[in-house]
Amino acid sequence: MPVSPVRLDDASDAPDRCAEIVTEEKELLVRNLEKLAEPRPETQIDVDSIIREMDSLRDQMRDADHDERPGMLMQYERLGHVLEQAGKSVDLNSVDPARPYFGHMRLRENGRERDVFLGKATRLDNGLRIVDWRHAPVSRIFYRYAEGDEYDEDFGDREVGGEVLVRRTLGIQRGEVKRIQSPQGLFVERPDGSWNTLDSHAPTLSGGAEGSWVTRSAMELAEGGKLGAGAAYRIDKHLPEISALIDQDQWKLISAPDSELVVVRGVAGSGKTTVGLHRMAFLNYQDRRRYRADRMMVVVWGDALRRFISKVLPGLGVKGTPVRTFARWARETRERLFTMLPADTHHDTPAIVTRLKLHPAMLPILEEQVKRRRAPATTRQVLEDWMHLITSRRVLLNGLNKHAQGAFTEREIDRVLEWTNRQVDLMEEHLAPDGPAEGVDEDERDRTHSQAFLDDEDDAVILRLYQLRVGKIPARGRSGRPLRYQHMLIDEVQDFSPLEVRVLMNCADEQKSMTLAGDTQQHVLQEAGFTDWEQFFGHLGVTGTGVNTLQVAYRSTKPIVEFSRMVLGPLAEDEHVEVVRDGVPVEILPFDDHGECLAFLADALRRLEAAEPHASVALLSRNQETAESYYDGLERAGLDQLRLITHQDFSFGPGIEVAEMAQAKGLEFDYVVLLDVSRSAFPDTPAARRLLHVGATRAMHQLWVMSIGPLSEILPKQEV
Numbered sequence: 179m180p181v182s183p184v185r186l187d188d189a190s191d192a193p194d195r196c197a198e199i200v201t202e203e204k205e206l207l208v209r210n211l212e213k214l215a216e217p218r219p220e221t222q223i224d225v226d227s228i229i230r231e232m233d234s235l236r237d238q239m240r241d242a243d244h245d246e247r248p249g250m251l252m253q254y255e256r257l258g259h260v261l262e263q264a265g266k267s268v269d270l271n272s273v274d275p276a277r278p279y280f281g282h283m284r285l286r287e288n289g290r291e292r293d294v295f296l297g298k299a300t301r302l303d304n305g306l307r308i309v310d311w312r313h314a315p316v317s318r319i320f321y322r323y324a325e326g327d328e329y330d331e332d333f334g335d336r337e338v339g340g341e342v343l344v345r346r347t348l349g350i351q352r353g354e355v356k357r358i359q360s361p362q363g364l365f366v367e368r369p370d371g372s373w374n375t376l377d378s379h380a381p382t383l384s385g386g387a388e389g390s391w392v393t394r395s396a397m398e399l400a401e402g403g404k405l406g407a408g409a410a411y412r413i414d415k416h417l418p419e420i421s422a423l424i425d426q427d428q429w430k431l432i433s434a435p436d437s438e439l440v441v442v443r444g445v446a447g448s449g450k451t452t453v454g455l456h457r458m459a460f461l462n463y464q465d466r467r468r469y470r471a472d473r474m475m476v477v478v479w480g481d482a483l484r485r486f487i488s489k490v491l492p493g494l495g496v497k498g499t500p501v502r503t504f505a506r507w508a509r510e511t512r513e514r515l516f517t518m519l520p521a522d523t524h525h526d527t528p529a530i531v532t533r534l535k536l537h538p539a540m541l542p543i544l545e546e547q548v549k550r551r552r553a554p555a556t557t558r559q560v561l562e563d564w565m566h567l568i569t570s571r572r573v574l575l576n577g578l579n580k581h582a583q584g585a586f587t588e589r590e591i592d593r594v595l596e597w598t599n600r601q602v603d604l605m606e607e608h609l610a611p612d613g614p615a616e617g618v619d620e621d622e623r624d625r626t627h628s629q630a631f632l633d634d635e636d637d638a639v640i641l642r643l644y645q646l647r648v649g650k651i652p653a654r655g656r657s658g659r660p661l662r663y664q665h666m667l668i669d670e671v672q673d674f675s676p677l678e679v680r681v682l683m684n685c686a687d688e689q690k691s692m693t694l695a696g697d698t699q700q701h702v703l704q705e706a707g708f709t710d711w712e713q714f715f716g717h718l719g720v721t722g723t724g725v726n727t728l729q730v731a732y733r734s735t736k737p738i739v740e741f742s743r744m745v746l747g748p749l750a751e752d753e754h755v756e757v758v759r760d761g762v763p764v765e766i767l768p769f770d771d772h773g774e775c776l777a778f779l780a781d782a783l784r785r786l787e788a789a790e791p792h793a794s795v796a797l798l799s800r801n802q803e804t805a806e807s808y809y810d811g812l813e814r815a816g817l818d819q820l821r822l823i824t825h826q827d828f829s830f831g832p833g834i835e836v837a838e839m840a841q842a843k844g845l846e847f848d849y850v851v852l853l854d855v856s857r858s859a860f861p862d863t864p865a866a867r868r869l870l871h872v873g874a875t876r877a878m879h880q881l882w883v884m885s886i887g888p889l890s891e892i893l894p895k896q897e898v
Contacts (some may be wrong), residue, residue, distance in 0.1 A: 195362050195363070196363065196365050196373060196374070196375055197373075199346075199358060199360060199362060199363075199365060200355070200358060200365055200373050203282065203346070203348060203355050203358055204355050206282070206293065207278075207350065207353075207354075207355055210278060210279075210295065210306060210308070211275055211278070211353060213304045213305055213306050214273055214275055214278065214301065214304075214306065215275075216304045218301075218303055218304070228257050231257060232257050235250050235253060235257075238250060272299060273297060273298075273299045273300075273301050273308055274298070274299075275353055276350075276351070276352050276353050277297075277350050277351070278295070278297055278308060278350065278353075279295035279296055279297035279308050279348065279350070280296060280297060280347060280348055280349075280350070281295065281296035281297075281311070281320050281345075281346070281347055281348065282294075282295050282296075282344065282345075282346045282347075282348060283295075283296075283316075283319065283320055283342060283344060283345050284342075284343040284344035285316075285319065285340050285341070285342060285343065286340050286341045286343050287338065287339065287340035288340070291343065292307065293307060293344075294307050294309060294316055294320075295307060295308045295309070296308075296309060296310075296311045296314075296317055296320055297309070297310065297311070298310060298311070298494075298495055300313065300314060310463070312459060312460050312463035312464070312495070313463055313464070315331070315333040316333075318331060318429070319331060319342065320345065321424050321425070321426060321428075321429035322426045322429065323342050323345070324342065324345060324361070325342055325343070325344060325345040325346075325360070325361050326341075326342065326343075326361075327341070327342050328340070328341050328342075329341070329342060344360075345360070345361075346358055346359060346360040347359045347360075355367075363375040405782040405783065405785070405786050405795075405849060405851070405880065405882060406785070406786045406789055406790050406793070406849070406880070424449075424452065424453075424456060425449075425730060427726075427728060427730070428449050428452065428453045428456075428728065430726075431453050431457065431726050432453055432456045432457045432460050433457075433460060434457070439690060439691075439692050439693075439694070439720065440457065440692070440693045440694070440726065441693075441694045441695075441711070441725045441726060442454065442693065442694070442695045442696075442725075442726050442728065443695075443696055443697050443698070443711070443725050443726070443727050443728070444697060444727055444728030444729065445697065445728070445729060445731050445739070445755050446697065446731065446733065446734070446739075446742065446871070446872070446875035447731045447732050447733025447734050447739075447846070447875060448728035448729065448730055448731055448732065449728055449730075449732060450669070450695040450696070450697065450728060451483075451487070451669050451695060451844070453693075453695065453728070454476075454667040454669055454693045454695045455476075455487065455490060455491060455494060455496075455667070456494065457667070457693050458474060458476070458491075458494075458496060458499070458665060458667055458693070459491075459494035459495055459496050461474075461665055461691070462474070462495070462496050463495060468664060469664050469665055469691075470664060471496050471497055471498040471499045472498045472499065472500075473662075473663060473664040473665075474496075474499050474663060474664055474665040474666065474667075475499065475500050475501075475502065475507075475663050475665075475666050475667075476491070476499060476500070476501040476502070476666075476667045476669065477502055477503070477504050477507065477666060477667070477668045477669070477674075477682060478501065478502070478503055478504075478668075478669045478670060478844070479503065479504070479669070479670040479673045479674070479843065479844070480503065480670075480826050480841065480843060480844065481503055481506075481825065481826045481827075482826035482827070482828045482841065482842075482844070482845055483669065483670070483843075483844040483845065484501050484502065484503050485830075486830060486844075486845070487501045487669075488501045489830075504638075504674060504678050504682070505634055505637070508637035508638055508641060508678070508681070509521070509523070509634075509637055511637075511641060511651060512637045512640055512641060514654070515557060515641075515644060515651070515652075516557055516560075516561070516640065518557075518608075518609065519561075519608075519632065520608070520630060520631070520632070522630035522632075523630055523632045523633055523634050523636070523637075524630055524631070524632065524633050524634070527597075527633040527634065527635070528593070528594075528597060530590050530593055530594055531593075531594050531597050531598070531633065531635075532633070532634075532635050534574075534586060534590075534591075534594050535568075535633065535635040535636065535638075535639055536635050536638070536675035536677055536678070537578075537582060537585065537675075537677075538581075538582070538675070538676045538677070538713075538717040539577060539578055539581035539582035539585065540639065540677050541642075541676060541677055541680060541717055542577070542580075542581050543567070543573070543574075543577035543578075543581065544567070544639070544642055544643055544646060545646060546577065547563055547566070547567050547573065547643075548563060548643065548646040548647050551563065551566075553647070555647055555648045555649065556647075556648070557644070557648070559647060560640060560643045560644050560647050560648065561605070561609070561640070563643050563647060564636070564639060564640055564643055565602045565605060565606070567639075567643075568594075568598040568601070568602065568639075569595065569598050569599050569602050571591065571592075571595055574591055574594075574595075575588070575591060578591070600631075601631050601632070601633070601636075604631035605631055608631070638675070638677050638678045638681055639677070641681050642677060642680065642681050642684075645681065645684050650662075650684070650685075651684070651685055661685045662685070662686065662687035662688075663685055663686050663687065664686075664687055664689075664691065665686075665691045665692065665693070666682060666685075666686055666691075666692045666693070667692070667693045667695070668682065668692070668693070668694050668695070669695050669696070669844070670695070670696055670843065670844055671694045671695060671696035672696035672697060672698050673696075673843075676714060676717035676718055679694075679718060680717075680718055680719075683718065698710060698711070698751065711725050729754060729755055729756060730755075730756045730757075730758065731755055731756065731757045731758070732758055733846050733875065733878055734757070734759075734874075734875055734877055734878060734881075735757070735759045735760060735761025735762075735878075735879065735880075736757040736759065736760050736761060737760075737761050737762065737763050737764050737881075738761065738764060738874060738875065738877050738880075738881050739755060739757045739875070741764040741874060741881065741894065742870075742871045742874040742875050743755070743871075744894040745867055745870045745871050745874060745892055745893065745894070746867055746868070746871050747867060747892065749864055749867055749868065749871075761879060761880065762880055764874075764881045764882075764883065765881070765882045765883065766883045766885075766889065766893060766894075767882060767883065767884045767885070768884075768885050768887075768888075768889055769884065769885065769886050770886070770887070771886070772807075772811075772886050773811075775884060775886055776808070776811040776812065776815075779797075779808075779812065779851065779884065780811075780812055780815035780817065783795065783812070783815075783817055783834055784815070784817060786849070787817065787818055787819065787834075790848075791832060792832045793832060793848045793849060794830075794831065794832055794833065794835075794847045794848045794849070795833070795834040795835070795847060795848065795849045795850070795851070796834075796835050796836075796837065796842055796845075796847040796849070796850045796851070796876055796877075797812075797834065797835070797836040797837070797850075797851045797853055798837055798838070798839040798842055798850060798851070798852055798853065798873045798876065799836075799837075799838060799839060799852075799853040799854055799859075800838075800839060800854065800859045800860065800869070801838060801859075802824070802838045804853060804854050804859070805822065805823075805836050805837055805838050805853070806822065806836075808836055808853055809822040809836040812834075812836070817834060819832060819833035819834055820833070820834045820836070821833060821834070821835045821836070822835075822836050822837075823835050823836065823837035823838075823841060826841045828841075828842070828845060835847075839852075839869055839870075839872065839873040840869065840872070842872075842873070842876050843872055845876060846876055846877075846878055847876055847877060847878065848877075848878055848879050848880075849877060849878075849879060849880045849881075849882075850873065850874070850876050850877035850880075850881050850882070851881075851882045851883075851884060852870070852873050852874065852881070852882070852883045852884065853884055854884065854885060854886055855870065855883050855884065855885045855889065855890050855893065856885045856886060856887050856888060856889065856890060857887070857888040857889065857890050857891060858887075859890070860890035860892060861890070861891075861892075862890075862891045862892050866890070866892060867892050870890070870892065
C-alpha cells in the first residue's frame with residue numbers, strides 16, 4: 179500500500195527532517211501490517227498428522243525394547259511441545275494490528291543493519307522483528323542506550339556489540355502512526371492530517387531559576403498572560419505506550435531479581451508508579467505460574483489512583499490483579515474474619531486517636547500484649563485483646579514510654595481513652611447475648627447492634643492482633659489455606675503507617691517479593707507515622723534494604739519543579755533534580771476580594787474551554803469548604819465542564835475539576851490552579867509545605883497560584 183505524501187503544518191520547524199522521519203515510520207508500519215496479515219507458519223502445521231504420529235509412537239512404545247523407549251518418549255514429548263507452543267503463540271501471543279508496537283530501533287552489528295520493533299507480543303516470522311519488551315533480551319538496548327550510543331551486552335551465551343542508529347517511540351492508533359518522538363524532534367499529526375514539530379511551539383524558560391515564577395496583579399496578567407499553553411502545544415493527545423517512556427534507571431528496578439524487596443523513591447513525576455506497575459508486568463510475564471495475576475495485588479492510598487491503575491494494568495498484559503485501597507482491603511478482610519462486627523466505621527475519629535492507633539510504637543505494643551496474655555487462638559480472643567489494649571491506661575503508658583517516649587502526653591492519652599472506652603462499651607453491648615439487657619428496651623438494643631463503633635484505624639490493629647494471636651490470615655473459601663500474595667506493590671507508601679504495611683507483608687508468601695514506592699516530600703497524612711526510610715524499615719523489621727532514587731522529573735516543566743522545590747524549603751531532599759521540559763513561568767496572583775478573584779478565574783477558564791476543549795484542569799484548595807465555595811461561584815459563571823470532586827471521583831478526562839488538594843495526590847492534570855494560598859490557609863509548617871508541594875506538582879504544563887489577602891509566607895519571594 180503506497181504512503182500518501184506527508185503534509186506539513188506551515189509553522190513546522192525543520193520540515194525536511196520531519197517529513198523524512200514521518201514518511202519512513204509510516205512506510206515501515208505499512209510493511210509490518212502487511213506481514214502481520216500473512217498466515218503464521220505455526221497456523222499451517224498439520225495438526226492431524228502430528229496427532230496421528232503421536233498415537234503411533236504411543237502404540238509402538240508398548241512393544242518396544244527397554245533401550246528404545248527413552249528415544250521414542252523424547253520424540254513423543256517433542257511433538258507435544260510443538261503443538262503446545264503453536265497454540266500459545268497463536269492464542270496468547272498475538273500482535274494487535276491496531277497498536278502493533280510502540281518502539282523502533284535500528285541497530286548496526288558487524289556491518290549489518292536491522293530494524294527491531296518493541297511491543298506487547300513477539301512476532302519473528304514472515305520477516306517481522308516485533309519483540310515483547312518484557313521478555314526479549316534485545317529490549318535492554320532500547321531502555322539502556324540512546325540513539326548514537328555504542329552498546330555491548332551479554333545475551334546469555336553470547337556477547338553482542340554494535341551501535342544504535344535509530345531509537346524512536348511511536349504513538350500508533352488504529353493502525354496509523356500519530357506521534358513520533360526522536361532526538362530530532364517530537365512529530366505529531368494534527369486533526370487536519372498535517373504534521374508539525376511540537377518542540378518549535380513549546381514555551382521556553384528564560385533566565386534559569388530567576389524566571390521560574392512571576393508575582394503580578396490580575397490586571398497585569400490580563401494584559402499579556404493567559405491560562406493555557408496554546409492549541410499547538412496541547413495538540414499532543416496521542417500519547418505513546420507508557421512502556422516506551424521507561425529510562426535506564428527505571429529499567430534496572432523493573433528487571434531486579436524477583437525475590438527482592440524493591441524500594442523506589444523519587445521526586446514528583448519521576449515514574450515511581452510506572453516502575454511499580456511495569457515490574458509487576460515483567461514478573462508476571464517471566465513466570466506466569468510463580469506470579470499469577472490473581473495472586474498479586476496493588477495497594478494504593480486513594481480511590482482515584484485505584485481506579486486509574488485498574489485501567490492501566492490490563493494494558494500491560496496483567497489482567498485480574500486486584501487493585502485496592504488499604505482501607506477497603508482491610509475492611510473487607512476484617513468483615514470476612516469477624517462476621518459478628520458491624521461493617522460501618524466512624525468518620526469523625528479525633529486526630530489524636532488516629533495518630534496513636536497508627537503510631538509505629540503500636541507494633542511492639544501489640545506483640546507484647548499477645549505474649550503477655552496466654553489465651554486461645556480465636557477471633558473472640560482477638561477482640562478481647564483489642565478491648566483490653568485500647569482501654570488500659572497502664573498498658574498504653576508503659577508501652578509508649580518504652581517504645582516512643584515523649585510522643586504523647588498523659589493528657590493526650592487520657593483524651594484517647596475517653597474515646598476508646600466509649601468504643602469498648604458499645605462493643606460489649608454489641609457482643610452481648612441476644613435479648614435486651616435489663617433496663618434496655620428493644621429499640622435501644624437494635625440501635626446498639628447497628629451502630630458504628632469501630633474507627634477506620636481499628637481494622638489494621640485488629641488484623642495485626644489476628645496475625646499475632648491466631649496466625650496467617652486465611653484466603654477466601656473453605657480451604658483454610660493462608661492468604662499468600664506472590665507479589666505486592668504498595669504505592670504512595672509514605673502515607674501508610676508501618677502497622678498497615680506490616681499487616682500486608684504478613685500476607686506475602688515465603689519469598690516476600692514486594693515493591694514499595696513513595697516520596698517523603700509528598701507525605702501529607704501526618705497521622706500515618708512515617709518519618710524517614712531508615713526508621714520505617716526498622717519498624718518493619720527489614721534490614722539491609724536499599725532505597726533506589728529516581729531523580730528525573732518527567733511530569734512537570736522546569737519552572738513548576740523549581741517552584742515546588744522552593745515551596746518545600748528546608749524539607750527538600752534531592753540536591754540535583756533533572757527536568758526534561760521547559761515551560762512558562764508559574765504565575766502567583768494575589769487578590770483583595772473573593773468576587774474579583776472568581777470573576778478573573780471564570781474569564782480565564784472560559785477562554786481556555788474555547789481554545790483547548792480537551793484540556794484537563796484541576797482547581798485545588800487546602801480544604802473541602804474552600805473547594806465548594808469556588809465551585810459555587812464558578813458554576814454561576816456557566817462553565818460547561820465544571821465538576822466538584824468530593825470522594826476522589828475524578829474523571830481522568832477533559833474538563834475543570836475542583837477538589838481538595840490531598841484528593842489529587844498521585845494524579846496529574848494539564849493545568850493546575852492552586853486556590854487561596856494565603857497566609858492563614860498555608861502557614862509555615864512542614865505539613866503545609868508538603869501539601870502545597872503535592873498540589874503544585876500535579877501540573878504538567880502550567881501552574882497558577884491564587885490568594886485572597888496576604889500570600890503564604892512559604893511561597894517564593896522572587897518578583898520579576
